[in-house]
Amino acid sequence: MRLQALFCAAPLLAAVVVAKANYPHLPDDLTTPFQQRLAIYGPNSVSLGWNTYTQLNESCVEYGTSSGNLNQRSCASVESTTYPSSRTYENVVVLTELTPGTTYYYKIVSSNSTVDHFLSPRTPGDSTPFNINAVIDLGVYGVDGYNIQNDKAKKDTIPTIDPALNHTTIGRLASTVDDYELVIHPGDFAYADDWFLSLGNALDGENAYQAILENFYTQLAPIAGRKPYMASPGNHEAACQEIPYTSGLCPDGQKNFTDFMHRFGQTMPTSFPSLSPNYTAQVLANQARALAEPPFWYSFEYGMAHIVMINTETDFESAPSGQGGSAGLNGGPFGTKNQQIEFLELDLASVDRSITPWVIVAGHRPWYTSGSACTPCQEAFEDIFYKYGVDLGVFGHVHNSQRYLPVYDNTLDPNGMQDPKAPMYIVSGGAGNIEGLSTVTTRPDFLEFVNDQDYSYATIRFLDANHLQVDFVQSTTGEILDSSTLFKSHGERFVRQ
Numbered sequence: 496m497r498l499q500a501l502f503c504a505a506p507l508l509a510a511v512v513v514a515k516a517n518y519p520h521l522p523d524d525l526t527t528p529f530q531q532r533l534a535i536y537g538p539n540s541v542s543l544g545w546n547t548y549t550q551l552n553e554s555c556v557e558y559g560t561s562s563g564n565l566n567q568r569s570c571a572s573v574e575s576t577t578y579p580s581s582r583t584y585e586n587v588v589v590l591t592e593l594t595p596g597t598t599y600y601y602k603i604v605s606s607n608s609t610v611d612h613f614l615s616p617r618t619p620g621d622s623t624p625f626n627i628n629a630v631i632d633l634g635v636y637g638v639d640g641y642n643i644q645n646d647k648a649k650k651d652t653i654p655t656i657d658p659a660l661n662h663t664t665i666g667r668l669a670s671t672v673d674d675y676e677l678v679i680h681p682g683d684f685a686y687a688d689d690w691f692l693s694l695g696n697a698l699d700g701e702n703a704y705q706a707i708l709e710n711f712y713t714q715l716a717p718i719a720g721r722k723p724y725m726a727s728p729g730n731h732e733a734a735c736q737e738i739p740y741t742s743g744l745c746p747d748g749q750k751n752f753t754d755f756m757h758r759f760g761q762t763m764p765t766s767f768p769s770l771s772p773n774y775t776a777q778v779l780a781n782q783a784r785a786l787a788e789p790p791f792w793y794s795f796e797y798g799m800a801h802i803v804m805i806n807t808e809t810d811f812e813s814a815p816s817g818q819g820g821s822a823g824l825n826g827g828p829f830g831t832k833n834q835q836i837e838f839l840e841l842d843l844a845s846v847d848r849s850i851t852p853w854v855i856v857a858g859h860r861p862w863y864t865s866g867s868a869c870t871p872c873q874e875a876f877e878d879i880f881y882k883y884g885v886d887l888g889v890f891g892h893v894h895n896s897q898r899y900l901p902v903y904d905n906t907l908d909p910n911g912m913q914d915p916k917a918p919m920y921i922v923s924g925g926a927g928n929i930e931g932l933s934t935v936t937t938r939p940d941f942l943e944f945v946n947d948q949d950y951s952y953a954t955i956r957f958l959d960a961n962h963l964q965v966d967f968v969q970s971t972t973g974e975i976l977d978s979s980t981l982f983k984s985h986g987e988r989f990v991r992q
């Protein structure tokens with residue numbers, strides 16, 4: 496209300512303010528697809544989400560294994576959705592019964608779309624080596640590098656982004672696109688809720704918020720439209736109260752993970768049925784499946800890997816972004832009491848290592864970290880990780896790269912990297928965003944590598960059933976900043992310890 500009065504009284508100011516929220520140009524053809532995002536949706540299926548600037552009467556995708564013959568067609572089972580303050584509509588189509596590990600060509604049905612392609616998921620148990628990237632805390636990029644720490648001048652405009660001008664991390668993900676098969680991104684996308692960092696946005700938060708989201712997901716589309724891009728939430732998806740004084744100006748779309756839910760709610764999978772011949776494992780997997788709550792917590796399988804995405808923001812005891820949580824964000828809950836924790840236990844208990852030897856759990860807030868440790872997360876999750884022999888924990892939230900030796904209960908695993916019982920942990924939060932990199936202030940025990948000088952991310956290489964290599968990649972050059980290999984014998988089929 497007050498905002499509108501201000502706009503009438505000061506049209507000049509309004510014009511300046513509106514110009515600040517730099518929305519991408521509207522296409523003439525409103526059916527043009529933007530913000531494409533693939534995800535692994537099932538053992539033989541992939542979901543494809545995209546946004547349009549009009550509601551489509553029918554959202555469809557044509558696809559096939561030859562670029563010249565898109566002989567299959569799949570249409571949305573639900574209508575495209577939007578939310579207050581958004582300019583766009585979210586469309587989702589699921590492509591099922593795909594032949595595993597095969598290149599598929601696809602074209603979103605529109606009078607203005609082009610053919611792209613993806614690799615269909617590898618069957619759980621396929622022992623072909625493959626790589627994934629862990630990219631966390633990734634924000635919008637501008638022509639001159641929007642994410643330079645302490646460069647206030649660069650924070651003052653919301654850039655319109657030409658996707659061809661890919662910078663640092665997104666650029667590296669584009670130029671290495673044949674080197675990895677999927678991306679995991681557990682939290683903090685776009686940093687649209689940081690709109691208030693630019694003074695020019697003060698009276699135009701709603702537009703600034705939406706403009707940053709549109710710019711970011713359009714810039715990400717060349718990656719997320721080519722590779723399954725698996726999401727779970729971070730604190731920047733939660734709400735407006737990151738900085739308390741903005742809460743009075745909170746755009747509807749910014750409250751309670753709204754954009755995140757709309758964008759990824761229909762595209763992320765529920766857990767898969769078990770392929771184990773063990774009946775108990777099948778039952779446990781089905782129980783876990785019923786408790787999965789995508790896009791907040793879920794798991795999927797891919798070749799040698801069972802990957803669980805968790806929610807470190809809400810839905811466990813003293814969750815930092817939950818009701819009454821320490822971050823003051825009051826988000827969620829998204830499940831019933833204890834649902835996420837029960838899900839995680841049942842899901843991990845169901846894993847048959849003779850099918851998927853590697854178990855990775857990825858979430859946003861770390862507990863082994865230099866700075867900003869999430870103690871409630873450690874209390875909620877660490878024992879479960881250990882009990883079921885999680886091999887690698889992947890986190891972000893702290894804006895740099897860190898690697899820890901296998902550790903449990905703040906005690907180093909005596910075996911180190913040679914067949915430990917405890918999980919190895921990494922923080923891969925240096926992808927780059929408006930807040931810049933986080934300076935390393937403390938060097939906790941078990942910290943083996945840390946870098947707070949370079950925008951970077953982690954490549955996880957599944958070499959075989961016993962060797963997992965983790966490389967930290969410098970975004971600007973592609974140089975490997977750190978490389979380590981974890982050996983696990985994986986002798987037990989169902990780990991309990």
Ligand SMILES: *[C@@H]1O[C@H](CO)[C@@H](O)[C@H](O)[C@H]1NC(C)=O
Pocket residue numbers: 521522523524525527607
């Ligand atoms: C067609 O799509 C491209 C983006 O893929 C967009 O830049 C262009 O404006 C669109 N053309 C029309 C006529 O809408």
Ligand SMILES: *[C@@H]1O[C@H](CO)[C@@H](O)[C@H](O)[C@H]1NC(C)=O
Pocket residue numbers: 526549550551552
């Ligand atoms: C949807 O259908 C209506 C009625 O047939 C038509 O007027 C409109 O142009 C269609 N919209 C799109 C985006 O195709």
Ligand SMILES: *[C@@H]1O[C@H](CO)[C@@H](O)[C@H](O)[C@H]1NC(C)=O
Pocket residue numbers: 773774775776779844845846988989
């Ligand atoms: C079957 O799976 C359960 C857990 O899922 C495990 O405890 C049990 O040992 C397994 N049985 C066999 C014969 O492997």
Ligand SMILES: *[C@@H]1O[C@H](CO)[C@@H](O)[C@H](O)[C@H]1NC(C)=O
Pocket residue numbers: 751825826827828829
């Ligand atoms: C957030 O959304 C969830 C799911 O719709 C709902 O259960 C919860 O009550 C909402 N929380 C708040 C604070 O509005």
Ligand SMILES: CC(=O)N[C@H]1CO[C@H](CO)[C@@H](O)[C@@H]1O
Pocket residue numbers: 659660661666669670671
């Ligand atoms: C400006 C720039 O570096 N553009 C690059 C973005 O990424 C694509 C895909 O790798 C390259 O072809 C462009 O040269």
